Structures are given as C-alpha cells and as structure tokens.
Amino acid sequence: MIGVRKLDAWKQDQNEVRKRIREGTYTGPTTGLLNGYTQANLVVLPQSLAYDFLLFCQRNPKPCPLLEVVDAGSAEPMITAPGKDLRTDLPKYIIYRNGVKEQEVTDVTDYWRDDLVSFLLGCSFTFESYMLEMGVPVRQIEEGVNVPMYVTNRECHKAGVFEGNMVVSMRPIPEEKITMAVQITSRFPAVHGAPVHIGSPEKIGIIDLRRPDFGNAVTVKPGEIPVFWACGVTPQAAIMKQKPEFVITHSPGHMFITDKTDMEFFQL
Amino acid sequence: MIGVRKLDAWKQDQNEVRKRIREGTYTGPTTGLLNGYTQANLVVLPQSLAYDFLLFCQRNPKPCPLLEVVDAGSAEPMITAPGKDLRTDLPKYIIYRNGVKEQEVTDVTDYWRDDLVSFLLGCSFTFESYMLEMGVPVRQIEEGVNVPMYVTNRECHKAGVFEGNMVVSMRPIPEEKITMAVQITSRFPAVHGAPVHIGSPEKIGIIDLRRPDFGNAVTVKPGEIPVFWACGVTPQAAIMKQKPEFVITHSPGHMFITDKTDMEFFQL
Numbered sequence: 001m002i003g004v005r006k007l008d009a010w011k012q013d014q015n016e017v018r019k020r021i022r023e024g025t026y027t028g029p030t031t032g033l034l035n036g037y038t039q040a041n042l043v044v045l046p047q048s049l050a051y052d053f054l055l056f057c058q059r060n061p062k063p064c065p066l067l068e069v070v071d072a073g074s075a076e077p078m079i080t081a082p083g084k085d086l087r088t089d090l091p092k093y094i095i096y097r098n099g100v101k102e103q104e105v106t107d108v109t110d111y112w113r114d115d116l117v118s119f120l121l122g123c124s125f126t127f128e129s130y131m132l133e134m135g136v137p138v139r140q141i142e143e144g145v146n147v148p149m150y151v152t153n154r155e156c157h158k159a160g161v162f163e164g165n166m167v168v169s170m171r172p173i174p175e176e177k178i179t180m181a182v183q184i185t186s187r188f189p190a191v192h193g194a195p196v197h198i199g200s201p202e203k204i205g206i207i208d209l210r211r212p213d214f215g216n217a218v219t220v221k222p223g224e225i226p227v228f229w230a231c232g233v234t235p236q237a238a239i240m241k242q243k244p245e246f247v248i249t250h251s252p253g254h255m256f257i258t259d260k261t262d263m264e265f266f267q268l
Numbered sequence: 269m270i271g272v273r274k275l276d277a278w279k280q281d282q283n284e285v286r287k288r289i290r291e292g293t294y295t296g297p298t299t300g301l302l303n304g305y306t307q308a309n310l311v312v313l314p315q316s317l318a319y320d321f322l323l324f325c326q327r328n329p330k331p332c333p334l335l336e337v338v339d340a341g342s343a344e345p346m347i348t349a350p351g352k353d354l355r356t357d358l359p360k361y362i363i364y365r366n367g368v369k370e371q372e373v374t375d376v377t378d379y380w381r382d383d384l385v386s387f388l389l390g391c392s393f394t395f396e397s398y399m400l401e402m403g404v405p406v407r408q409i410e411e412g413v414n415v416p417m418y419v420t421n422r423e424c425h426k427a428g429v430f431e432g433n434m435v436v437s438m439r440p441i442p443e444e445k446i447t448m449a450v451q452i453t454s455r456f457p458a459v460h461g462a463p464v465h466i467g468s469p470e471k472i473g474i475i476d477l478r479r480p481d482f483g484n485a486v487t488v489k490p491g492e493i494p495v496f497w498a499c500g501v502t503p504q505a506a507i508m509k510q511k512p513e514f515v516i517t518h519s520p521g522h523m524f525i526t527d528k529t530d531m532e533f534f535q536l
Contacts, residue, residue, distance in 0.1 A: 051319040054322050058337055059337070068327075078425075157346075189457075189535070249382060267457070
C-alpha cells in the first residue's frame with residue numbers, strides 16, 4: 001500500500017504534474033491528476049471565427065460554459081492560469097484541418113499562429129467529484145468507461161456560422177438521490193450546471209439509451225432514473241459541422257488543468 | 269383612489285405600454301412600467317468593436333451581465349423579446365459620436381446601420397423589487413433619487429480596447445437585513461449578483477460616500493452598513509473612455525422592457 005501511494009504521489013504534486021505534462025513525459029488522461037483543481041476543455045480557433053464562437057457560447061451557456069477566452073495569439077490564460085502555456089501544458093491535442101482530424105500531438109508549439117484564439121470551457125469532472133463526495137453515484141466512473149453522450153432534438157441558439165443540436169451526457173441516478181444531484185450541479189453553473197432533463201429519453205429525442213452517439217453505454221439499474229446534463233461536446237460538434245480551416249482541441253480526457261480550484265466555481 | 273388606479277392601469281398593460289413607447293407618446297422613465305418584466309440596459313456599437321466588448325463582458329460578468337447580444341444589423345432580440353424592435357421600443361436614447369453626447373432621441377431608426385450590434389445588459393431593478401418584497405429597504409427609491417454610484421480602485425479585466433475600473437452602486441442596509449440582501453442578490457447573477465463589497469468604502473477606493481461619481485447621495489442611517497454592488501455604468505464608462513466613432517445607449521432610467529420575467533433570471 002505504501003508503495004502504491006508513493007508511486008502515485010506525483011499525481012497530486014503541482015510542480016511534478018505540470019513539469020511532466022510540459023516536458024511530454026506524461027501524455028495520459030488527466031483524470032485523477034491534481035484533484036480539486038478545475039480541468040477545462042480547450043478549443044483553439046482562428047480569429048475570424050472567434051466572434052461567432054464567443055457569441056455561440058454566450059447564447060448557449062449550459063453546453064458551452066466559458067471559463068476563459070485568451071487574447072488572440074497568446075497562449076497564456078491570464079485569468080485561470082497565469083504563467084501557464086496552452087501550447088505545451090496539456091498532455092495531448094488534436095489538430096483538425098477543414099473539419100478532418102489530421103493528427104494527435106503532445107505539443108502544439110509548431111502549429112501556433114498569431115491569429116489563434118483559445119477558449120477554455122468548464123467540464124463535468126468538477127461537479128462529479130462533489131457528487132461522489134456526497135454519495136451520489138457516477139456510473140461511468142464505477143464502470144471505468146466514458147460517460148454516454150447523446151445528440152438531442154433541442155436546437156441550440158444559432159450564432160453566426162455556428163449551430164447544432166444540444167448534446168447531453170447521461171448519468172443514471174437512484175430516485176432517492178435525484179434531489180441531491182440537482183442541488184449539487186445547480187451550484188456549478190460554470191460547468192454545465194443543473195440537469196437539462198430528468199426521465200424519459202424520448203422526450204429529448206433519444207431513441208435508445210443503449211446506443212449513445214459518443215462515449216459508452218452504462219447500466220441503468222432498477223430504481224434509477226436517467227438524468228441528462230448539457231455536454232461540452234455540443235460546441236465541438238457545432239464547430240466540426242462548420243469544417244473550419246484549422247482547429248486545435250484537447251484530446252478527449254486529456255484536459256487543461258487550471259490554477260483555479262473547483263470551489264472557486266461554486267456558485268453560492 | 270379608483271380614479272388614480274384607472275389613470276395608471278395602462279402602466280401594467282403589455283399592449284398599451286409597448287404601443288405608447290413605440291409610437292413615442294410615452295417618453296418617460298421605465299420604473300414602474302410592466303412590473304415583473306425584466307428591464308435591460310442597451311448598448312449599440314459598430315461591429316468592429318463588438319468582439320472586444322463581448323469579451324469585456326465575458327471577463328467581467330458582475331458589472332456586465334449580458335442578457336442578450338443581437339445579430340449584427342438586426343434590431344430584434346430573438347431570445348429576450350422576439351418581435352420587438354430596439355430602434356423604437358425604448359422611450360429615450362442617447363447618440364454619441366467620438367465619445368461626445370450628440371443628442372437624445374425617442375427613436376433611432378434614422379441612425380440605424382447594418383454594422384450595428386446591440387447588447388442588452390441586466391439592471392438592478394430586477395433584484396430591487398425582490399429586496400422590497402422581502403422587507404429590505406432600497407434607500408434611493410425611498411428618497412426618490414438615482415442610486416449613488418462610485419468609481420472604485422478595482423480594475424476590470426481588460427479586453428482588447430476596453431478597460432477601466434469597476435463602478436459600484438451603494439445601498440445602505442440595516443445590519444439585521446444584510447444576510448437577506450446578500451441572499452436575494454446572490455440568486456440574480458444575471459443582474460450583477462451578490463455584493464462585491466460590504467462595509468468600509470475606503471477599502472475599495474471610495475473617499476467620500478456623500479460625493480458619488482454618478483447619481484445622488486443617499487442617507488446612511490445609524491445601524492446601517494453601506495453595501496456595494498457591481499454597476500452597469502462600468503461598461504458604459506469603459507466604452508466612453510475609448511471614444512468610439514458611434515454609440516447608441518438607452519437614456520438613463522429609460523430602459524428596454526424585455527418579454528422575460530424577473531423570475532426567469534432567478535438562479536436556483
């Protein structure tokens with residue numbers, strides 16, 4: 001046991017985690033790293049698309065909760081992680097050209113351009129850690145898979161070139177824990193906030209829970225009700241639909257770890 | 269009494285209020301009109317400044333709570349008031365050129381341009397009505413003056429060409445009501461939210477409460493503590509500092525009345 005704890009101790013060490021990611025000696029997912037620090041989705045777009053995307057996020061804050069928008073050309077998030085560098089400080093990135101995935105890389109310094117605008121968006125890791133602490137089960141963590149995600153029949157508010165339907169993530173919650181799941185997530189509007197739907201999947205256009213559009217199906221046990229939250233794949237899908245000339249995102253699960261703690265996004 | 273009620277009945281009548289404002293037969297302040305409907309500040313800017321201003325609002329949500337950003341060239345707020353026209357549906361506007369007030373008008377149709385972007389921002393009228401309902405005094409309403417506003421020593425996050433210090437409004441609150449004042453306003457993040465400071469004015473750079481930078485001084489009674497909220501004059505001051513070629517705003521107190529109710533902005 002002591003051996004295991006020692007082996008994993010670096011995972012909660014600020015300097016060590018950030019150094020290994022920056023140097024590229026750690027390129028794995030960020031779950032379990034620097035617990036309590038807020039992790040963020042990264043979307044990097046050419047400036048010509050930045051206004052439309054910022055407006056899309058403003059109009060659709062539940063699926064697109066902006067934590068920070070970095071100045072054009074800069075890779076330093078002055079508000080959520082001053083001194084950090086978005087070109088090196090994520091373990092893995094995806095480069096897209098004209099809507100097609102070109103490659104996965106662990107450093108995007110060579111791809112950087114002066115006209116790039118970086119958007120950091122909140123991620124449900126933040127509220128999931130509180131759900132677990134309060135005894136609300138998070139099924140995809142129990143089953144060791146990706147959260148199941150579904151394209152709904154709810155249209156987002158269009159903004160310039162960006163449009164699309166809302167994508168939701170689903171977590172089955174025991175009936176007696178639904179109140180608490182709503183209460184906890186309501187307190188985190190910066191990371192998708194309260195559920196957008198509770199109950200019948202067909203009411204939001206989901207035909208079969210066992211066939212998610214993204215991620216993996218999870219078990220819904222007797223006495224549990226499917227609960228749906230707005231999902232950060234929504235803005236990604238809206239972007240990809242538009243096939244922009246150039247986009248960088250984090251690789252799924254390989255997030256940016258900000259300097260902010262989850263409690264700083266707790267809405268009192 | 270019946271006569272008075274009859275005389276004022278139009279003030280709560282949707283069709284009548286909106287018709288009189290649109291036709292220009294009512295050009296007065298909007299306080300007391302269509303109670304329960306959310307009123308908004310209007311800022312109209314050329315598209316060339318829209319990205320920087322949107323980013324300024326995103327980075328400074330407490331003084332700049334965006335209710336809606338309208339598509340460039342359009343005067344119809346599709347989200348908060350579909351079918352309404354921002355060029356005619358406010359009782360009074362101010363036109364600025366190069367940072368100088370040019371004139372006050374009751375209709376801006378003749379000034380409209382295809383490159384104009386309209387921003388609607390939340391206003392503290394929304395939380396004040398709840399404070400009154402819950403027995404928290406709102407001094408400037410009791411004294412029939414404008415809320416006192418002060419420029420603080422707190423810098424906003426800069427965004428492109430826009431920068432400036434936060435402006436706050438002050439309401440003196442009896443000590444035993446401060447908890448409730450914080451609780452009520454915390455539930456309205458879309459209209460400035462919770463106080464940014466409670467107590468000593470000098471801690472936020474205010475030298476003399478009796479000399480506000482905008483609005484009117486109000487009485488602070490024994491047993492009351494000054495409570496400060498982020499104020500919508502902040503973005504206006506940031507804009508005026510920049511002296512843009514062309515700006516339209518609502519005339520102070522002559523707001524846009526949306527179709528949304530205050531309860532729709534209550535953050536559960």
